[in-house]
Amino acid sequence: MTSVEEVLSSNLYTQQVKKLYKIGDILGLHEDELQALSTPERVLQVKIQILSKDGKIRTFTGWRSQHNSALGPYKGGVRYHPNVTQDEVIALSMIMTWKNSLLQLPYGGGKAGIRVDPKTLSKQELEMLSRNFIDALYKYIGSEIDVPAPDVNTDSQIMAWFLDEYNKISGKIDLGAFTGKPVELGGIAVREYSTGLGLTHTAKIAAEKFLGGIEGKTVIIQGFGNLGSYAAKFFTELGAKVVGISDSKGGVLDYNGIDVDKALEIKAKTGSVIDYPDGKKVSNDELLISDCDILVPAALENVITKYNAPKIKAKLIVEGANGPLTADADEILKEKQIPVVPDILANSGGVVGSYVEWANNKMGEIIEDEEARKLILSRMERAFDEMYKKYNKLGDQDLRTSAMVVAVERVIKAMKSRGLI
Structure with a gap:
């Protein structure tokens, strides 16, 4: 029988809160500040139904967690996986907040997931699932509100369906509402890799x-x-x-x-x-x-x-x-x-690529691929330098702690400036 301790230790949200409280000790944050940082601003749970090829109605559950918007619109991917949970989505949205902050991107953190095994769906069923997910969430999405992107088991085709459905139902032509799109729909080739x-x-x-x-x-x-x-x-x-x-x-x-x-x-x-x-x-x-x-x-x-x-x-x-x-x-x-180079830096090339795509959409498609590539690498180099300087300054801490101190401190300052804490 699984113990309570084992369940908690495998819960990603519990792990992220534990890591945050460690940063709170270093920064001297109060309990109310830590509560404000660990609690998402909004969590949306939606029921998604599709008509399967055998004529039956299939029902799925999906979530979008909008963790923190102190630095800008929520930003983060959408994953399709049979083991997705609400706690996992909230935890991942928190990670996105620190990631965007560390990279000095003008975003807060968001994440979404649908509990589904996409391998069991036909292409038509997958499209219906994707479009119906956006039907349920479109009021809370947009280039100035919340910008989803690909994640586990999602890709540029799914982003294309998202964008098309969003444009139809919202009445807006907003290419920047999603990133990781096909090049023909405002995506950039660099984002793929x-x-x-x-x-x-x-x-x-x-x-x-x-x-x-x-x-x-x-x-x-x-x-x-x-x-x-x-x-x-x-x-x-x-x-x-x-x-x-x-x-x-x-x-x-x-x-x-x-x-x-x-x-x-x-x-x-x-x-x-x-x-x-x-x-x-x-x-x-x-x-x-x-x-x-x-x-x-x-x-x-x-x-x-x-x-x-x-x-x-x-x-x-x-x-x-x-x-x-x-x-x-x-x-x-x-x-x-x-040494462990933490996720909020090491895998952030995707969200930096998304930022370049989003900015390109906002400016009217003026960025060339080579320029986009240089922007991604230079932004990551700068973030590594910041983390490494903090690592040397702290002396007795690891790279993750150093990176999170930089990221959390930036979010705290933004929240204080806005009067949120």
């Missing part, structure tokens, strides 16, 4: 600080979706050696180096990297504790906990997923002197 690009660029800077450089370093990537696959490509271009990859079905470990193009081809053909012909087949759990220089957990939250953190052999962790480490794991890895 901006999360992977930003992560590897940040990993390169961190490797220079902690490992003496990125070239020749071994990399394991847990999760081989959009982020993981692009990250693998960019790591290879930087001269690192990708030796481990995985997806939901399992992984492969090959210290001779994994051919990323071959792995992508096999995943597209068979549905999983587990069918990669070379190397050793491993579980996701085994992959996380395998030897490497750089570990990138790029799947889901809470995969590194107090139970497996002591077994981690990586010399540097760069968080691709949101919240892949629990608070207990943070403390263990700090004791082991393994």
